[in-house]
Amino acid sequence: MNKTTFISSGFFFALLIVAAPLSGLAQSYITESGHVEFDSSVPLHSFTGVSDHLVGKITLTDSIVDFYVDVKTLKTGIDKRDNDMLRTLEAQKYPFAEFYGKIVSDFKPIDDHPQEVTVEGEFTVHGVSKQTTITGTLKKAQEGIHVEASWTLNMKDYNIEPPGILFYRVSEKIDVSISATLPPN
Amino acid sequence: MRAQLKFYLVPVIILLFSMQCMAQMERERANIVEPVETFWTPTLISQATTEHLSAGNLNVTIMHSFGIATTNTIQNFFGLDNVQNVRLGLDYGITDKWTAGIGRSSLFNVVDFRTKYALVQQHTDGSKPISISIKADLGIVTQQNRQPFKDDLSTLTSAIISKKINEQVRFQLSPMYGYFSSVDTGDNNHLFSVGVGSQINLSQRFAFMAEYYPVIGTQNPNTNNAFSLGLNIQTGGHVFQLFFASTRWHLEQYTIAQNREQFWAGDFRFGFNVNRIFGL
Numbered sequence: 001m002n003k004t005t006f007i008s009s010g011f012f013f014a015l016l017i018v019a020a021p022l023s024g025l026a027q028s029y030i031t032e033s034g035h036v037e038f039d040s041s042v043p044l045h046s047f048t049g050v051s052d053h054l055v056g057k058i059t060l061t062d063s064i065v066d067f068y069v070d071v072k073t074l075k076t077g078i079d080k081r082d083n084d085m086l087r088t089l090e091a092q093k094y095p096f097a098e099f100y101g102k103i104v105s106d107f108k109p110i111d112d113h114p115q116e117v118t119v120e121g122e123f124t125v126h127g128v129s130k131q132t133t134i135t136g137t138l139k140k141a142q143e144g145i146h147v148e149a150s151w152t153l154n155m156k157d158y159n160i161e162p163p164g165i166l167f168y169r170v171s172e173k174i175d176v177s178i179s180a181t182l183p184p185n
Numbered sequence: 186m187r188a189q190l191k192f193y194l195v196p197v198i199i200l201l202f203s204m205q206c207m208a209q210m211e212r213e214r215a216n217i218v219e220p221v222e223t224f225w226t227p228t229l230i231s232q233a234t235t236e237h238l239s240a241g242n243l244n245v246t247i248m249h250s251f252g253i254a255t256t257n258t259i260q261n262f263f264g265l266d267n268v269q270n271v272r273l274g275l276d277y278g279i280t281d282k283w284t285a286g287i288g289r290s291s292l293f294n295v296v297d298f299r300t301k302y303a304l305v306q307q308h309t310d311g312s313k314p315i316s317i318s319i320k321a322d323l324g325i326v327t328q329q330n331r332q333p334f335k336d337d338l339s340t341l342t343s344a345i346i347s348k349k350i351n352e353q354v355r356f357q358l359s360p361m362y363g364y365f366s367s368v369d370t371g372d373n374n375h376l377f378s379v380g381v382g383s384q385i386n387l388s389q390r391f392a393f394m395a396e397y398y399p400v401i402g403t404q405n406p407n408t409n410n411a412f413s414l415g416l417n418i419q420t421g422g423h424v425f426q427l428f429f430a431s432t433r434w435h436l437e438q439y440t441i442a443q444n445r446e447q448f449w450a451g452d453f454r455f456g457f458n459v460n461r462i463f464g465l
Contacts, residue, residue, distance in 0.1 A: 047464070053215045053217075055210065055213075057210050066209055066210050068210070068212055070214050070215035072214075072215065072217070073215045073217060076464075077239070077241070077242075077464040078239065078242055078462050078463075078464045079222070079239050079242075079462075080419075080422065080424070080462050081422065081462075081464075083222065083419075084419075084422070087389050095212075095214055096212050098212070100209055
């Protein structure tokens with residue numbers, strides 16, 4: 001083994017030493033069947049849209065929180081209204097509602113009580129991303145991490161024109177909540 | 186040299202793996218197999234479609250047809266002064282595949298009970314290429330007359346075969362059998378037709394539609410095959426259908442039995458349907 005080979009090998013082994021623990025520690029929790037719902041209202045009437053196809057990943061080592069849902073999986077109970085919603089969201093062009101951010105408050109994975117956490121990141125829907133802060137709870141359980149969160153979004157912020165029903169307009173404020181248990185990956 | 190390459194590759198792979206753990210997930214579309222939306226409404230203009238209400242949904246329909254638009258056009262304001270027939274209807278989704286409904290037409294005060302069942306539904310993944318539904322309708326003339334109840338009955342039995350060909354074009358064939366318990370002299374108790382219907386989407390809000398009722402076998406005297414042409418308009422929560430039709434009927438058995446007008450000779454009338462679905 002000449003000198004160059006020796007140095008190169010040393011460099012890569014050093015890399016190995018740095019990379020290996022990263023890989024080992026980066027334990028993530030993933031689900032593809034989280035629950036998401038939103039409440040929308042028009043005068044004298046409100047409706048709820050739900051989906052059980054929320055995909056989520058939480059990585060504790062770097063506090064990354066990554067969730068998305070294909071908006072075509074959201075169902076409001078009336079097919080016609082679902083189609084209207086997908087048209088409003090331009091689902092063909094912007095198929096996902098998504099959040100990508102970081103846990104910015106303390107979370108102790110060893111504690112199995114629900115802990116309030118704050119996450120900061122980008123929420124994207126209808127192709128528009130906005131910096132968002134969401135407060136929710138994380139709970140370490142035997143089957144993984146259970147997450148619950150809710151927040152209110154304003155359709156105007158995301159360039160979504162609230163659909164009209166006769167002379168009424170759907171309220172611009174939409175209450176969104178998610179609930180999911182993410183098993184370890 | 187090969188041994189050295191292995192030395193380099195191992196940490197690189199491990200590093201890439203660890204980086205992948207931290208990266209944003211790749212977004213993948215949900216793979217949901219569901220029935221395609223072939224038509225926007227359970228009834229095209231007057232022909233039933235393979236579109237079904239979801240379980241627990243109620244469709245309220247108002248169907249209107251006016252007088253012939255081309256006769257005394259100005260005096261009758263394109264026929265709008267002469268309301269010919271109004272059918273008010275309620276249809277309810279018992280399951281996602283089975284619908285039952287009731288309606289009342291102002292012409293002869295016909296009250297009709299109907300049901301439709303989806304045998305096959307075209308699926309989004311292409312595993313089922315067509316939709317087939319069967320429909321039955323029982324019409325009862327409730328206008329006062331001198332005939333016994335058993336002579337006030339009519340029925341319609343049909344199979345509806347449809348296909349969404351692409352995002353724009355949808356097509357259906359409806360072999361149908363109409364039966365009237367009592368008819369005028371020379372008219373037929375039994376009538377057959379193969380209804381043809383099509384919807385062509387212009388945008389997400391507008392679609393053209395057309396339907397034709399060629400009677401197979403003996404036609405009733407002085408009747409013609411009915412034809413209608415219309416525009417579907419989807420708004421938030423409603424589907425409005427504006428159409429020109431030869432027939433004044435909104436029931437298929439009466440359409441094949443009693444249409445006297447010839448659309449292409451200019452005997453057409455204006456009409457409209459309103460569909461509003463409620464979740465119960």
